[in-house]
Amino acid sequence: MIQLIHISKQYDQRPALSDVSLEIGKGEFVLLMGPSGAGKSTLLRMLIGADRPDEGQIFVHQKNVTTLKPSDIPYLRRKVGTVFQDFRLLPKKSVFDNVSLPLLVQGVSSADIRRKVTEALRAVGVEHKRDQLPAGLSTGEQQRVCIARAIVNGPVVLLADEPTGNLDPVLTAEIIELFKLINARGTTVVVATHDPLVMAQVNRRVLTLSQGRLLPEQRGLA
Amino acid sequence: MRTLAYLLRESWVNMRTNRMTTMVAILTTAFTLACVGIFLLLYVNLRAAAGWLQDDIKIMVYLDDRLASDSVAEVEQHLRSDRAVASLLFISKEQALGEFKAQFPSESHLLEGLGQNPLPASYVVALSPSFRSPDSVKRWAERVRQIAGVSKVDYNQDWIDALATVIRSIELVAIGIGVILSAAAVTIIANTIRLTLFARRDEIAILRLIGATTSFIRIPYLVEGAVLGALGSALSLVMLKFMYELFRQQMRTTGRFAGLDSLMAFFPPSVCLALIAVGMGLGFAGSFVSIRRFGEGKA
Numbered sequence: 280m281i282q283l284i285h286i287s288k289q290y291d292q293r294p295a296l297s298d299v300s301l302e303i304g305k306g307e308f309v310l311l312m313g314p315s316g317a318g319k320s321t322l323l324r325m326l327i328g329a330d331r332p333d334e335g336q337i338f339v340h341q342k343n344v345t346t347l348k349p350s351d352i353p354y355l356r357r358k359v360g361t362v363f364q365d366f367r368l369l370p371k372k373s374v375f376d377n378v379s380l381p382l383l384v385q386g387v388s389s390a391d392i393r394r395k396v397t398e399a400l401r402a403v404g405v406e407h408k409r410d411q412l413p414a415g416l417s418t419g420e421q422q423r424v425c426i427a428r429a430i431v432n433g434p435v436v437l438l439a440d441e442p443t444g445n446l447d448p449v450l451t452a453e454i455i456e457l458f459k460l461i462n463a464r465g466t467t468v469v470v471a472t473h474d475p476l477v478m479a480q481v482n483r484r485v486l487t488l489s490q491g492r493l494l495p496e497q498r499g500l501a
Numbered sequence: 502m503r504t505l506a507y508l509l510r511e512s513w514v515n516m517r518t519n520r521m522t523t524m525v526a527i528l529t530t531a532f533t534l535a536c537v538g539i540f541l542l543l544y545v546n547l548r549a550a551a552g553w554l555q556d557d558i559k560i561m562v563y564l565d566d567r568l569a570s571d572s573v574a575e576v577e578q579h580l581r582s583d584r585a586v587a588s589l590l591f592i593s594k595e596q597a598l599g600e601f602k603a604q605f606p607s608e609s610h611l612l613e614g615l616g617q618n619p620l621p622a623s624y625v626v627a628l629s630p631s632f633r634s635p636d637s638v639k640r641w642a643e644r645v646r647q648i649a650g651v652s653k654v655d656y657n658q659d660w661i662d663a664l665a666t667v668i669r670s671i672e673l674v675a676i677g678i679g680v681i682l683s684a685a686a687v688t689i690i691a692n693t694i695r696l697t698l699f700a701r702r703d704e705i706a707i708l709r710l711i712g713a714t715t716s717f718i719r720i721p722y723l724v725e726g727a728v729l730g731a732l733g734s735a736l737s738l739v740m741l742k743f744m745y746e747l748f749r750q751q752m753r754t755t756g757r758f759a760g761l762d763s764l765m766a767f768f769p770p771s772v773c774l775a776l777i778a779v780g781m782g783l784g785f786a787g788s789f790v791s792i793r794r795f796g797e798g799k800a
Contacts, residue, residue, distance in 0.1 A: 327710070350715070357712035367707050371514075384713040386504045428711065 280305045280436060280467045281326065286335035288321055288491075295321045296332070297491045303469065305435075308462040310481055311471040313488035319471035322488070323438050326469075327359050328352040340435050357385060360429030360466075364441035366421045368413040368428075374400065375409040378427045385432065399427040403457055419450035423457070430461055437461055439470045448476055455480045504717075511721035512728065515697050523729065526693035530733025531740060533686045534780060538741045540675035545772075546765055547668050553764070554657070554664065555633055562624040562645055563653040566594075572650045573622070579648055580624060585632040585641050590625040594618050621652060635662065683783055690729050690787030691794075694722050698795045723788045730784020734777045742767060 281303040324330040337344040400406040403423040443451040462468040487494040597620035642654040752762040
């Protein structure tokens with residue numbers, strides 16, 4: 280599903296990623312670990328075409344992201360859901376409207392939008408908050424809405440960049456459970472985190488980045 | 502359908518959120534376009550006036566004073582057989598004197614001092630519409646001058662030529678001012694849209710991340726620019742109409758240029774619609790410029 284071949288990237292002569300090669304199969308749940316500045320966010324940004332590597336090639340869902348035309352990038356992003364640490368919800372739009380955005384940009388019919396958004400909100404447990412503005416939600420609820428927005432159009436891959444960075448341990452556990460559920464439905468999930476709590480909860484494949492280099496693989500603790 | 506509704510709603514939300522900026526943009530665009538409109542209105546009215554003068558042109562064909570009556574008949578026959586001549590009116594020496602006295606009663610003693618009537622007999626000729634262009638009139642007058650018994654051919658072409666020169670100058674000024682002020686209108690709207698883009702940069706970034714195409718992101722801002730331009734243009738027409746009516750009213754009350762006010766005309770509805778469309782185009786262009794400057798990768 281995801282393949283990186285000898286990826287390198289520098290910012291201002293400082294290496295962000297150095298010769299990173301990896302493969303993530305369809306339906307896998309992978310933790311991308313590493314301290315701040317290790318290159319996790321850079322790697323995720325490259326997977327959605329928000330950044331381009333200096334060297335190497337990236338394939339996502341059989342598409343070579345490194346050679347994609349700018350006009351094709353939106354179509355790649357429709358297959359890849361993204362969850363952010365800061366949620367990035369539109370403050371003046373209701374929960375329903377925020378979650379419906381990925382469907383609106385694809386021109387999905389009103390009836391389908393209603394159905395899919397309701398399903399996504401139910402899946403993350405915030406269906407009852409559909410008419411509220413993000414400011415009226417707790418941080419955990421905001422992250423759930425962000426996840427609902429990422430999964431509403433049935434992406435093949437879900438990328439999460441420090442999704443529990445703003446959450447307490449209880450909420451972290453709830454969000455990780457949500458990711459597991461989404462993964463159980465067949466979606467490939469990649470979670471970038473520096474939080475050992477997350478690793479403790481996910482007994483899955485762990486990729487560790489350190490100063491832009493990929494370290495030998497390990498598994499999360501059960 | 503829902504997508505279209507969303508895009509239009511976003512344009513409306515943009516304008517409502519930045520209410521003050523939107524109002525200022527519409528007003529400044531209106532004032533700018535009204536300045537262009539004044540010249541355009543002046544140009545349109547002067548052109549119409551030139552057209553009436555040209556249509557109404559009367560050519561005086563003066564006859565030689567010593568011409569015998571059968572020769573006068575020959576000249577008349579010549580003129581009547583000319584296909585360029587639409588109508589012909591003979592004015593005898595006596596009629597000419599009578600008209601002079603009627604028009605200039607205080608000056609009539611000047612002619613009495615001369616003893617005999619110095620005014621020549623003449624024909625007042627109106628040409629057919631297809632022969633009323635300045636060049637045709639000129640050619641026709643030169644040809645008639647060659648007829649034996651014709652002493653002079655006179656018409657107010659100098660006046661029309663002078664008016665044409667004024668119109669050409671106004672045309673050039675209107676084009677010059679139009680281009681400069683249109684560029685100003687584009688800049689005003691471009692700046693308004695830039696402010697909106699800046700205020701909504703986070704939202705634009707989110708839209709890009711969830712797979713919105715460039716056109717999906719741009720359409721609300723392009724619509725907003727077009728609406729600002731159209732509203733500015735419409736308001737400028739309202740302002741112009743108001744000034745135009747005020748000017749006509751002033752002409753009527755002061756009594757100056759009496760009768761001229763009825764000849765003046767405002768833009769017909771089709772031109773008004775075209776001007777609103779031009780305003781819309783300028784707004785669209787301003788918005789487009791802003792979006793391009795904001796960055797391909799951002800909006």
